[in-house]
Amino acid sequence: MKKSAANKKPRLIPLSVAALGVVFGDIGTSPLYAVRESLRYVQPNQDNILGVLSLIFWALIVVISIKYLIFIFRADNEGEGGTIALISLLKSKELAFKKSFAIIFLISLFGTSLLFADGMITPAISVLSAVEGLSIIYAPFSSFTISIAFIILLLLFSLQAHGSEKVGHLFGPIMIVWFITIAILGILSIKAHPVILKAVNPWYAILLFKHYHYLTLLILTGVFLVVTGGEALYADISHFGKTPIRLLWFSFVLPALLLNYFGQGADLLFSPQDIKNPFYLLAPHWLLYPLLLLATLATIIASQAVLSAVFSLAKQALTIHILPRMNVIFSSRLIRGQVYVPFINFIMAIGTLSLLITFQTSSNLAAAYGLAVNLVMIIVTFLVAIISYKLWHWGKIAVTLFSVVFLSMDCLFLVANSLKIFQKGWFTIVFAIIGTLIMLCWRNGLMLLREASSKRKITVEEISRKIHSENIIRVPGVAIFIDEPYDESKSCVFRHLESTNTIHEVTLLIDVAIENKPVISIHNRIENIKQTVGVYHIRLHYGFMQAVDIPNTLRICNEMKILPYLSGKTKFTYYLEMVNVFYGSKINVNTPQWQKRIFTGLLNTLPQNINFYHLPHNQTIMIGTYYDI
Secondary structure (H helix, E strand, O other): OHHHHHHHHHHHHHHHHHHHHHOOHHHHOHHHOHHHHHOOOOOOOHHHHHHHHHHHHHHHHHHHHHHHHHHHHHOOEOOEOOHHHHHHHHHOOHHHOOOHHHHHHHHHHHHHHHHHHHHHHHHHHHHHHHHOOHHHHOHHHHHHHHHHHHHHHHHHHHHHHHOOHHHHHHHHHHHHHHHHHHHHHHHHHHHHOHHHHHHHOOHHHHHHHHHHHHHHHHHHHHHHHHOOOHHHHHHOHHHHOHHHHHHHHHHHHHHHHHHHHHHHHHHHHHOHHHHHOOOHHHOOHHHHHHHHHHHHHHHHHHHHHHHHHHHHHHHHHHHOOOOOOOOOEEOOOOOOOOEEOHHHHHHHHHHHHHHHHHHOOHHHHHHHHHHHHHHHHHHHHHHHHHHHHHOOOOOHHHHHHHHHHHHHHHHHHHHHHHOOHHHHHHHHHHHHHHHHHHHHHHHHHHHHHHHHHHOOOOOHHHHHHHHHHOOOEEEEEEEEEEOOOOOOOOHHHHHHHHHHOEEEEEEEEEEEEEOOOOOOOHHHOEEEEEEEOOEEEEEEEEOOOOOOOHHHHHHHHHHOOOOHHHOOOOOEEEEEEEEEEEOOOOOOOOOOHHHHHHHHHHHHHOOOOOOOOOOOHHHEEEEEEEEEO
């Protein structure tokens, strides 16, 4: 026990350094634009600056330090965080929610869609805000900011297929330099004008509300930008653990951010003209070129971290059947869960570059960005409140206090960010609604497909009787028939028997079950359902964070002698259904035709599941079938 504990302590340092490049990249680059946006609608005088800095200070303390790192971090699904983990956690207790689960599930889907929208906006606003520093160095450069940001983002998306493992070890050290640099810049400014430290007093924030009334809501849209990236802290707890993230936040990241924010405020107290870009104008002129380079690298790292999170989110979503199956490439041999999804990368690239061209400035992007993260935070807080009552069995008073304190703050920010829906924030809402509809149509379509396939259901006993009662020819080798998640009919093997009149000496029928847990060990992977002479029915269990690699699972099980009937067998042939779906108005009349049309279009155009199951193409046979839903 002592040895184990001793081994864990040294791992905190490399884990913490790695976390800097992945977890804190987003929130760590907010100083590039947050103070500027917070003071956009008021004069940068002393009272306003102190009020805004007070709001920034308490937003970071209450929203990130208390709500996320203390309370939200508790709601993990065996070490996994994020909306998918919450969906899986709630789904495992679905019966406890009865009819309300459908509404909770729909809200969760909306939150997942918002995270995809966030994944488009973050690279655009981060990189653009860094490149905008060119106009401070030399004003004519401002006309090239869009082109430079476009090229950087295009390269970023183009390189995703190659993975970030080769340069990933540099992310942490670069972010260490970033946080130290912004902290030093802040310290030098605070030292010159220490009066800014009075902003720690929340009374200055209250005075701001008293003076500006409803106009304060516009100020809050900028203040909220300092907590954007907080959702990444929760989503990444599986990669680095809660302790390294908390340790880094309180000992390094939070102090660096506060020093820089207060430093920008101190500079503005005596140089209000610097409001056009208070971050870059905090630095001496000779440091602008290195700072611009460092800021660009930091925003690229933040963008890479967000894209990696989006790929991981997509993989989890398609694993639990709320997104269509796509080609998923595991891009790292060292980091568990690091994946690349080509189709999602293409969608993200089109979306991000379109946003860059359409919105033109980081100020314009800030409206859509703040709204996306704000809605995600509200949904996560709402789901955690439900979990605290239903799963943790908190008392009603405790749940009410949690909801009132944190949801009221989230909702206040939402009221503020909602003011910009018709200005620039419409993108977030439109994209999230479209994404939710696609996920809902896919899930409902799979349920219709499952219902249609159940009408053709054939038991293992019937298959065995057909093999032994008719003149079926036995051929050497192993035939592996894989049932899709919607199909428990076993009709694939039955059609094979009817069309070829042959069967392999060992026939394995496999169901795949994705559990509401992130990881299932190999010892708990195999479930024997039924077996007759030469015909075996098993179920393979996977966690929602794992690759569904059937050949590799069978190989490991064979080596461990878990499946004795495969011992010594080397010739495997895999069989999959190639499904086509037709929709008719007279079947399942309660499901709208437009939902059927979307599901049918997705199913008939997306790639088959041969890649999802990691099946060898030269050993796989597709058997065509169709269903009418």
